[in-house]
Structure formats: structure tokens, C-alpha cells
Amino acid sequence: MTHDLTADIVADILSLVNHETSSHDLPGLAAGLDHLRDLATARLGPPDVRRRHRGDGHGDTATLTYTGTRPGHVALIGHYDTVWPTGTLTDWAPPAAGGRTKLGGPGIFDMKTGLAQGIWALKLTRDAGGPVPTVTFVFNGDEEIGSPSSRPIIERTAAEADATLVLEPSADGAVKTARKGTGTFTVTATGIESHAGLAPEAGASAVHALAEFVTAASAVAAPDAGTTVNVGLINGGTGANVVAGRATATIDVRVRTQLEKDRVDAELKAIKTSDPRVRIDIAHGWNRPPMTLNAASARLLDLARAAAQDHGHDLRDAAVGGASDANFVAALGLPVLCGLGAVGGGAHARDEFIYPDTVQPRTTLLAGLLTRLATWTRSPLLDLRSGVAGRPHPGALPPASH
Template identity: 70%
Template sequence: MTASPAPAAAALTTRAQEVSSRIVDDILTLVRQETSSYDLPGLAAGLDLLRELTVQRLGQPDHEHCYPGGECGDTLTLTYAGTGTGAGTGAGHVLLVGHYDTVWPTGTLAGWEQPGASEDGREKLGGPGIFDMKTGLAQGIWALKLARESGAPLPTVTFLFNGDEEIGSLSSRPVIEEAAQKADVTLVLEPTAHGAVKTARKGTGIFQVTATGVEAHAGLAPQDGASAITALSEFVVAAAKVAAPDRGTTINTGLFRGGSAINVVAGQATAGVDIRVSSEAEQARVDEELDAIKVSDPRVRIEIDHAWNRPPMTLNAASAPLLALAREVAREQGRDSLPDTAVGGASDANFVAALGLPVLCGMGAVGDGAHAQGEFIYPDTVAAQTGLVAGVLVRLTRPLRG
């Protein structure tokens, strides 16, 4: 039996439109299972649900492996063998990456209010993690389902679902990097930027700063104390001045803790600092200037844990042909264009791009409000985004060439 030729992206999108209500049902099923990055039982239940949904839509995988996350959510890979052939190249191999953890504490769903329609009357759907990024997970599963049903030759597809992206992919990073090196192409199902794919992302640092001072009675002998809180406050103010927004560098102290009692000069304080940079040069500058900060009381010791979490991502030479292919698919869908953009947030695509491998990010939801109470998707875009991923898959039966 001869395999069918690759169907036009328009036909895949039309089919996605016919089943869009079922795709949305799967999205909402995933949203109803809360998966806070810090709730291990919730994450386990969420991963079980995600696997079950994948198997319902695609059947049993040809290979699967679960990587324990320890204090983080587990990482699961599910591989479906391809049916395409190329001249000595095999079927090609595509990695689809998506995280199932969210920033929302367990219990958030109960108080979530659905958004009203947009100003132009378009329907919105909201929920914790619906935009970032449970919609992308469901769309990716359905994209492969529709591509398989079309009868077209297909690449091998591996889904990688990780449960710790929102806290830095601490356990899943090596799994992602290894899987990406085995694949020909990686598509990250993170949400779009208002419909644009993401080809550049900032690098991130998650620094912990600790101040160690000298405790003393705040009333009887305050002069004997050296306040860690006062010193760390000075540091935080100075650190904010190291930011250079015109160069893409931002610095935000998001957590601050310290002291033991209101009537004790604080002996210790800690701060959690979020740093975003667009280049390795800025990363080096920030390291140097933070280390150079001095506080007014020399009795307080400042220690900085320089924890650079993700490298900056740019559109590397390997990814440019993949972007061109996605744009070709979008044109077949009838879109005027498929824009790409740079964003301040980081994702697991940063790791893949840093290896010099082809990757596109932002292949998922269209909506807005990531990490905000109003996060939402436009359900009328679900079919087009699913069709886009499906259309790219049927064109990747051979390894992408520059």
C-alpha cells in the first residue's frame, strides 16, 4: 500500500475545526486537574491524566519512560514510531515538549472567575494554566492524531511532558537536552505571543542572596547588633540599579525574608532575585557588578548564589529553516503571515537552542495573561494552532536541512 502524500495544511485545519469542541473538552479536562509546581500529589495525578488522555487519542506508545523528579514533578516521554521514509534517512524524529505544572497553588480553581467576551465579542476561556500551557498540550496530542488520520507519512514523534518548568526545569533539563539531541527537530508547545512564534527568549537567573549579621537586643544594646535586614535592603536597592532595560536586562527581588523577632536586631535575611538577560555579555556584567556591591555595615556578610538557570535563546542557524517551514504551512492555512518575536520569559526551548539544535517555541495557545488571574485562551484559535502543528509534522518525515 502506498502512503498518501502530505495533505495541505488547510485540509488538516478544516478537520481540526470539525473536532475543535473535542479538543477544547480535553483542554478543560487538563485544567480541572490542578498541578501546582509544589504539589507533588497533584502533579502525579496530572501526569497520570495527561498520559491517559494521550493514550486515548493516540493508542499505546511504542516506547515510554518516566524519569523521577525527586522534589519536582516527574518527566514522561511517550514515543510514537513514524511511518515516513527518506533516502537513507529514515522517518525523521520530532520532539514535542510541554510542561504540565502551573504557577497556581492548589485550590485556585475553586475561586476562578471566567472572563467575559473580548471587546470584539470573541469568546474567552479561563482557568489556572489554560494559557500556560495546558492548551498547548492538548493541541499537540490532537495534531499528531489528525496527522495520523490523514494517512500521510509521518516522522517519529516523542512527547516530553515535564512537571517542573515553572520552577526552572531543575530535574527535567538533562532529559530535555538528551531527547533534543536524539531528535531532528524540537517544537515547544508553549503559548504564542498573540499568535507569533517565539524565536528569542531571555536567559534567566534565579539568585539567592543571604545576609548574615549580628543579633542583639533591639532595646538594650542595639549598637551591638548588625542588622542583616538593613544590609540586605541596601543590597536589593543597589542590585536594582544594575538592571539595564535598554539592553534587555531586568532585575526583580521577588522574595525577602529575615529576622527572628521584632525586638531582635536581625542576624540573618535572604532574598530571591529574578534576573533576565538577552546576552551572555550582560550575564557576565551582572555577575561582576552584583559581586561588587558593598553594604554600609562591614560586620554583615553578603553571599550570592549565582544560579543562572537558562541561557539566552536566539534564532540560531539550525532553527531558521524550521521557522521558514512553519511559515509555509501557515500560508497554506490561509494566514497572511506567521510572525516571530522575542519575549522576556524563558522556556525549555532555551536549553535546546543553546545546543545549536533546531527549535521553535510558542506553538501552542493564543490568548493572554500568563501567570495572572485573568489568563485565558481564545477557543476560536484552537483549530488553527492544532492544524499548524499537524501541518509541520507531516512535512518533517525527513530531517530538516538548512
């Protein structure tokens, strides 16, 4: 039986937290990725294939491949960027004392614990002396801003692997098998400026038209179908005594299905405002497609549940409103599970925390799943359904710096 490694794993988690990696701090991201790669090397040795893919204004993405002893190939995906501005660590308050022990820190739950657990899970698998799959880690530094540069690397790596495991935090211990698709819509109203007192009739208010639009847009939401519409930002006008010539709104949309995505697009496009002199332009910014439990992922979930049963635990699954890089993989029809990382709470909040007593059991679960995946291969038919033209060697990724 594996001795208690909680202290060692937690030490690695805290070392990652102490390297602040805001999505918008390129020097901090670079230093954080260097530390993460060094940590993987310290625990696992040098990877057989290592690449660093430039982020083009975002955090770089590193891919590290460790060759296994059996034919199975697993992609372990995790982002090292966080939503927290650099400097947050200096005034972070520890969790309140009392009750179950917690550990807090910027990014500890979302998702630096998952990164450390992924590295240690492969170490435990190898140390056990049983079958080991080939594992490709993908560490990306732009997930919190939509993965604009890392998405093609994630999709390519997932297409080459038999299964993809995303090390995002769990839903109170449950893995995540369904996530909403996300979109950020920018709505611009362009009217006609005029003096609000001397010639109000000559003006066409962009603000008034935008107010009509956002009211109608809010009605597009369908809570029973899981569709939410949130108008989070509004800007417009130049002065209280000027009929506004321009106004903008930023709208967050979440959907569970492609059907709802198409409906939202159509209904927003069909909205009319009362003053025909005001032009409404909508930038449809869908970022992540909806993630659903496809047939391939259902097989993978069964395998994860069997691994949990090996340790006397039941593994639940959950559907959540947030999106992750797993959405991209699921949209290809490939097997993927998300939420295999931390148990805790407070993502993107000042009370972000993990339960340290779950660190070793969660890591052991992941190690058990890796062992089972050493001899697990996906159906070749998936390559046809997802449009993936075969699976090259794990090292066959786009050119990048080493």
C-alpha cells in the same frame, strides 16, 4: 479539507484543565499525567516506546514515541504542571460575557491547550495519509519550578531529534524565538546583634547592609539591553530594638544574552557595603540560559512560516521576557521553536483564557509543520557544534519505569 474538530479538541483541553496539577501536589500531578497519557493513547493508539521518569520529589516526566513513515524525528515538549494550588478550580470565575468568545481555567493557556493541540496535530498528520515524522512527546511536571528533574530528559530527547517544538502558549499568535535567561539570587547579610538602645555601636546591622546592597543591585539592571533586576523578597532581624544580625533578599534577574549574564554576575559580586563587619554572601542561582534565534532555529522558523502560508496565514515571531524549556534546547545550539500552543492570554493570572476559535487553526498549522518535518533533517555539523555525540534511536533514553 479537515472538518471542524474544534469541539473535540476543546473537550480534551477541558478534561486536562479539570485535572488540577499544581507543581507542588504530587498526587495531583501523578493523576494528571496518567490522564494525559491515556488521552494520547485514546487519540493516537499505544506509543511504540513509553517511559515514565521519576521526578524525585517533583512531577514525573513521561516520554512517548510514535514511529513515523519517514526519517524525520520531532520532539514535542509540553509541561502539564501549573502554578495554581489544588482547589483553585472550584472558585474559578468564567470569562466575562461579550465580545470574542473565551474559555478560562487554571492552566488552560499555560499550557494545557498546547498539550491537547500537540496530540491532535500528530493525529491530523497521520490521518492525512501523507509523510509522518517520528514524534517523541515529552510531558514534564516541573517546568513551573525550573524543570529540575526533567531538564536532562529534555536535553537528551532534543539531541536525538531533528527539531524540537515547544507547545507553550503563543505571544498573541506569534511563535517565540527568543527568551530571556533567568536567575534567582539569594543574598544573605550576616552582621552582629546588639541592643539598639544600650549598645548600638557594638552591633553591625545586617538589615542596613542589605538595604545598601539591594539598592546597588537594582542599579545593575540595564533596561536597554533587556536586563531586569527585581528584589522580590526581603527578610531579616529579630526585633525593632535589636541591631539585626541576619537578613536575606531574593532577587529575580532576567537577561537576553550570555554577555549580560556574565556582567550581572561580576557586578553583583563587586558590590561593597559601608560596614566591613557585615558579611555578604551571594548564591548565584541561574536556572535557564538565554534563548536566542540560532542558525538552526532560523531554518526551522522558515519551515514553520511556509506551513502557515499553506493555509493563507503569515506567522510572526517574537522575543519575550519569560523563560521555558526551549531555553535549554537553544543553549545546545539545536533547532527549536517555542510558543506553538494556545492563543489567548493571562498566564499565571486569574483571567487566564484561550480563544477557542483559534484551536483548530493552530492545531492545523502544527500538523502542517510536522508533515514538512517528516523529511527534514538537521545538519550533522550541529552535533559537533553542540557537543552532541551522534543521535541514538529515539527510544534510547536513561533508564526509567514503564
